[in-house]
Amino acid sequence: MSKDGIKVYGGNYEFYDQQKQIENNALNQDLQSKEKALRKAKEKERETLERQRKLDSRGKGKQEKSGVSRIMMNTLRNKAENSTSKIKGLHAEKIGGISQELQDLRSTLPGIDKMKFGFNNSELYHGKILFTATNINFTYNTKPLWKHPLSLQITSGERIALKGVNGSGKTTLINLFLGTLEAQSGKVYRAESTSVYIDQDYSLLDDKLNVYDQAQQFNATALLEHEIKIRLNRFLFGQDDWDKSCSVLSGGEKMRLMLCCLTIGNQAPDIIILDEPTNNLDIQNIEILTAAINEYNGTLIVVSHDELFLEQINIIKTIEL
Structure with a gap:
């Protein structure tokens, strides 16, 4: 019996215990897989944003040395900010999707006492x-x-x-x-x-x-x-x-x-x-x-x-x- 209702298992208690263990193991494997995917997605986001930041900083330095006009500098800066914003949005969407899948999986786990x-x-x-x-x-x-x-x-x-x-x-x-x-x-x-x-x-x-x-x-x-x-x-x-x-x-x-x-x-x-x-x-x-x-x-x-x-x-x- 769970919050989702009653599930019937055939056989004795030993059979029930074995089936529950199989179900919980499968659920935990799914959780671990999603947790790993979430961590990888977050790490990828950090690496991409850091790489973009370095590229923007390097480009800005070259522009200043080459004497690019202030108007052109502002235009290039706006393009860089838009590019960074787009990258953040794409990663946020992916991370948000994986996080939701994790929460859905987590909601099916047996309840634990809040400490x-x-x-x-x-x-x-x-x-x-x-x-x-x-x-x-x-x-x-x-x-x-x-x-x-x-x-x-x-x-x-x-x-x-x-x-x-x-x-x-x-x-x-x-x-x-x-x-x-x-x-x-x-x-x-x-x-x-x-x-x-x-x-x-x-x-x-x-x-x-x-x-x-x-x-x-x-x-x-x-x-x-x-x-x-x-x-x-x-x-x-x-x-x-x-x-x-x-x-x-x-x-x-x-x-x-x-x-x-x-x-x-x-x-x-x-x-x-x-x-x-x-x-x-x-x-x-x-x-x-x-x-x-x-x-x-x-x-x-x-x-x-x-x-x-x-x-x-x-x-x-x-x-x-």
Whole structure:
């Protein structure tokens, strides 16, 4: 029995179990195939746009050197912008079609329990200024990271996407925000706040610990052993998983354990920073992550190229580097 009605299987329970396993395996294979197609389509879009950007930049430089008139420069620039817009439209249509097919497939999967953060809300009021940067820059090998100094402001409660090509300075900006780096020029203001930075490798987890001991590391409110295990069960870590080493967990399992640890910590951090959080996650774990993030009411900063994910977690502001 499912939301779509009742399906009759002949034979005993063993036969039913085998048939359900065959159906689920086939469905998961279809999902994996569509996920792979979606990732390839997004990668192709990024490569094409980056190649077009380089061609436009190279063409502009040649035109400036050859003394092309301003009117002709404007005409060529408009053509380049129209070409880029057309490319974006074609890729968006293809990606949108694959995304819809994925959602249709996902809707036929057996339902999973939604996992909630279940901790107290951030104590900061919405709108409090957390970070202000005025004309900041950072230098690597005597070369400024950003062509033009950055000026920006982040306030409590904002949901922000941080975008840019590789080498554009996203990680440097995050470290400046966290205070692990200091700007070499300009001014920075940071309000007192608590933050959690979850990178692509889930470095906050200790690979030397097992799942249960890792959860205990976040037990700041002295929860009893059975309470820790109840939280772990909520995030799909049953008794067979409690002694499993964190080093052998998949990306999706590490993500779920990280979310579970945050709930055990009880008090929500004022700021959560996620670095490419959907990389190496299957569609089910992306749904789990999305549901958990949408329960969080603090400040969220996300580095991601996954436009569908950014839309689903209600991003309201973009910082483009």
